[in-house]
Amino acid sequence: MAAAELVFDPRAAHGEGAFEEVLNHARTQAQAQGLPYAGVVSAQDAWQLVQAGKAVLVDVRTNEERTFVGYVPQSLHVAWATGTAMNRNPRFVRELEAKAGGKEAVVLLLCRSGKRSALAAEAAAKAGFTHVFNIAQGFEGDLDEQRQRGHSGGWRWHALPWLQD
Numbered sequence: 094m095a096a097a098e099l100v101f102d103p104r105a106a107h108g109e110g111a112f113e114e115v116l117n118h119a120r121t122q123a124q125a126q127g128l129p130y131a132g133v134v135s136a137q138d139a140w141q142l143v144q145a146g147k148a149v150l151v152d153v154r155t156n157e158e159r160t161f162v163g164y165v166p167q168s169l170h171v172a173w174a175t176g177t178a179m180n181r182n183p184r185f186v187r188e189l190e191a192k193a194g195g196k197e198a199v200v201l202l203l204c205r206s207g208k209r210s211a212l213a214a215e216a217a218a219k220a221g222f223t224h225v226f227n228i229a230q231g232f233e234g235d236l237d238e239q240r241q242r243g244h245s246g247g248w249r250w251h252a253l254p255w256l257q258d
Contacts, residue, residue: 112147116199119226130214132226136248139201139228143167148199151189153213154232155179158205162232163257165203165248169193173204173213185213186220199224203248207231 119132134142142148152164153173164170171188174181182188193200200222202210210227217225232255234247249255 112142112145115142116224116226128215130211130218130225130227131223133207133211133229134201134226135229136251136253139203139226140165140253142199142201148201148226149193150201150203150228151193152232153185153202153204153210160258162205163249163255165232166254166256168203173209186217189213189217189222190220193222196221197223199226201226201228203228204231205233206235206247 115134115138116132119134119138121132123130123132139148139150143150150165150168152159152168152170154162155172155175156170159170169192171185171192172182173185189200190196200217202213202217202225204210204213207227207230210231214225214227228248230246230248230250232248233243234245234250237245243249
């Protein structure tokens with residue numbers, strides 16, 4: 094199912110209410126779509142929330158993806174799955190809780206395309222996280238007609254900050 098995007102415009106922001114407005118819109122959309130977690134935010138909104146100290150960004154990709162493809166500065170890392178077989182991390186929820194600062198933290202999850210992070214958000218919500226959001230289109234975006242990523246959407250396509258080792 095396609096996620097509705099609400100792009101945060103910092104020029105229109107007037108105080109704390111602007112951040113809550115973004116999150117409340119995401120929650121409303123999630124309820125309408127029947128999502129089992131708090132909602133979906135755009136990459137642009139996610140970066141604004143992180144920069145304002147209103148949320149923590151957690152990258153759920155593998156260590157190898159972060160190293161070879163790139164990562165977001167200030168992001169935390171808790172792998173959803175590991176290895177070439179992509180075995181689910183059995184400690185994911187415990188590690189997320191420890192790194193995010195508890196189950197009440199506003200947590201924004203990022204993966205390659207938004208699919209693994211949606212699964213991770215669902216698992217976190219089932220474990221009691223009340224403010225866990227998925228970042229739409231992930232780090233690299235959706236596949237295009239040539240079955241390549243990075244040409245339509247995603248963190249990097251929106252020219253948001255990222256680093257590569």
